[in-house]
Amino acid sequence: MSQFSRQPWRRLAIMFLAVGSAAFLSRLAMNFLKRMPIDNPIQAMRVYLNTRVHAASSSTIPAFTIYKTERATSKDRIFRDGNEVPPFNNTVTSRFVFARRGDGSTADYMIHDTMLWPTDKPWDDTTIIDFSGRHIVHLFQFINVKHTFPFDTSRMDRYRALTVSPVPESDCLLAPDGRAATSFRHINVLGHEQILGFDTVKWVYDEGIDTSGNRQTKTEWHATALGCMVLKMTAVKTNSAGEAIYTTYHEPERIIVGEPDPTLFHPVADESKPSEQLKRRKQYYHGRDATTAELALTKKQDALYQEAQKRK
Numbered sequence: 001m002s003q004f005s006r007q008p009w010r011r012l013a014i015m016f017l018a019v020g021s022a023a024f025l026s027r028l029a030m031n032f033l034k035r036m037p038i039d040n041p042i043q044a045m046r047v048y049l050n051t052r053v054h055a056a057s058s059s060t061i062p063a064f065t066i067y068k069t070e071r072a073t074s075k076d077r078i079f080r081d082g083n084e085v086p087p088f089n090n091t092v093t094s095r096f097v098f099a100r101r102g103d104g105s106t107a108d109y110m111i112h113d114t115m116l117w118p119t120d121k122p123w124d125d126t127t128i129i130d131f132s133g134r135h136i137v138h139l140f141q142f143i144n145v146k147h148t149f150p151f152d153t154s155r156m157d158r159y160r161a162l163t164v165s166p167v168p169e170s171d172c173l174l175a176p177d178g179r180a181a182t183s184f185r186h187i188n189v190l191g192h193e194q195i196l197g198f199d200t201v202k203w204v205y206d207e208g209i210d211t212s213g214n215r216q217t218k219t220e221w222h223a224t225a226l227g228c229m230v231l232k233m234t235a236v237k238t239n240s241a242g243e244a245i246y247t248t249y250h251e252p253e254r255i256i257v258g259e260p261d262p263t264l265f266h267p268v269a270d271e272s273k274p275s276e277q278l279k280r281r282k283q284y285y286h287g288r289d290a291t292t293a294e295l296a297l298t299k300k301q302d303a304l305y306q307e308a309q310k311r312k
Contacts, residue, residue, distance in 0.1 A: 061165060061227040063102040065261070067254040068231075070094040075245040083117040091116070096250065098229065099260035104163050105131045107264040111141075121285060129162055130265055139267050143280040146269040149304075150311040165227030171201045172228035181228070190219075195231050196255050198223045213240045231255070274301035 072088040079085070093116065097109040106129050113122040126139035134151040136159070151159055166172040166181035171189050175181045190202040200221035207216040214237050221232040233250040270276075275290075275298040282290040 061100065061104075062225075062257050063100060063259045064226055065097065065099040065254075065256045065264070066226070066229060066231065066252055068096040068098075068250050068252050070096065071249045071251065073247045073249075075243060080117045081119040083119060085117045088116075090249075093248075097264065099264045100163075100227065100229075101132075101260060101265070103131050104160065105129055105265065106163050107260065109264070123285075126267070128265055128267075129159065131160070133265075137267070139269060140277060140281070141267070141269065143277065143284050144269050145272050145277045145280055146267060147274060147277065147305060148271060149308040152311060165229075166222075168201075168224035168228060172203075172222040172224065192224075193221060195221055195223070196252055198225060198231065198255065200224065200231055201228075214238065214245065226255075273305045274298045 070093045071090050072093045073090055074088040077084055077087055092114050094110060094112045094114070096111070097107070099107040107126070108128075109124065109126045111122075111124045113124075115121075122142045124139075124141045126137075126141070128137040128139065130137065134153065136149045136151070137146055138149075139146045164175060167174050167176055170181075173181055173187065173189075184205050184207070187203050187205045190204055193200050193202055200223050202219065202221050204217065204219045207218060209215045216235055216237045218236075219234045220230050222228045223231045230250070231252045233248075235248040236244050237246040239245050275295055278294060278298050279290045282288055282294070
C-alpha cells in the first residue's frame with residue numbers, strides 16, 4: 001500500500017484523537033466548573049483557563065499586617081442591655097488587626113473598645129497560630145487571660161491547613177487543591193480594584209434570608225498579593241420592603257508589608273485554663289460568679305487544655 005493510500009486512515013485517526021482529547025478536557029472542565037462557587041459560566045471558564053495556565057499558586061505570600069476599622073449605620077434605634085441607642089451613622093464599632101509572618105503564622109485580633117451604650121464594656125477575641133512556637137493561643141486581653149495549646153507535632157499538616165490561602169489566579173475562589181475556598185455559593189465576581197496600592201478582586205454574594213425575613217448581601221475585596229485576605233467588606237441587611245436597615249463596613253486603615261510586630265504573637269496575659277477565663281468573664285461583664293452549671297460546660301475544655309500542656 002502506498003503512502004498516499006494510508007493518509008485517509010492517518011487523518012481519521014488524528015481526528016478521533018482530537019475529538020477524544022476535547023471530550024476528555026471538556027469533562028475535566030465541567031467537573032471543575034461544578035466546584036466553582038459562582039453561577040456565571042463565562043466567569044467560571046475564565047477562572048478555569050487562568051488557573052490551568054498558572055497551576056496552583058504562582059506567588060509567594062509576603063509577611064504583612066493589616067489594620068482595619070469596623071463602622072455601622074442603622075435605620076432605626078437599637079436596644080442593647082435594656083438601653084435605647086440612637087441609630088448608628090457610620091459609627092465606629094470595632095477594630096481588627098491581622099498579621100501574617102513569613103513562616104505562615106497568623107495573629108487575628110478583634111477588639112471592641114468603643115462605648116456605644118451606658119452598660120457597654122470593652123471586649124476582644126484573638127487567635128494566634130504560631131508555627132515557630134508550635135502552639136495556638138486564645139487571648140482575651142480585657143480580662144487578662146490567655147490559653148496556650150501546644151501543637152500535636154504529628155498533626156502539623158492539619159494546623160498548616162488552617163492558614164492555607166486561596167489561589168489568586170482563581171480570583172480567590174479556589175484552594176490550591178482545586179476545591180472551593182469558601183463555603184458561600186452563587187458568588188458574582190465584579191472585577192478588580194486598587195485599595196491602598198494593592199490589587200483586589202471584588203465579590204458580591206447573597207447570604208440569604210434570616211428568620212426575621214431580612215436579607216443580607218455582602219461585598220468583599222480580596223487582596224490577591226496578600227493571600228486573598230479580605231481588605232474591605234460591606235454587609236447590607238435589608239427588610240422585606242428592600243430597605244437597608246443595618247450596614248456594616250470594614251475599611252483598611254494601614255497595610256504594612258514586612259515581618260509583624262513580635263508582640264502581636266507574644267501577648268502578655270495570665271496563662272490559665274478555660275474555666276478561669278469563664279470566671280473572669282462573668283465577673284467582668286455581669287458582676288457575679290460563674291455558676292456550677294456554667295463551670296460544668298468548661299470541664300471538657302479544661303481536660304483538653306491539661307492534655308495539651310503535656311506536649312510542651
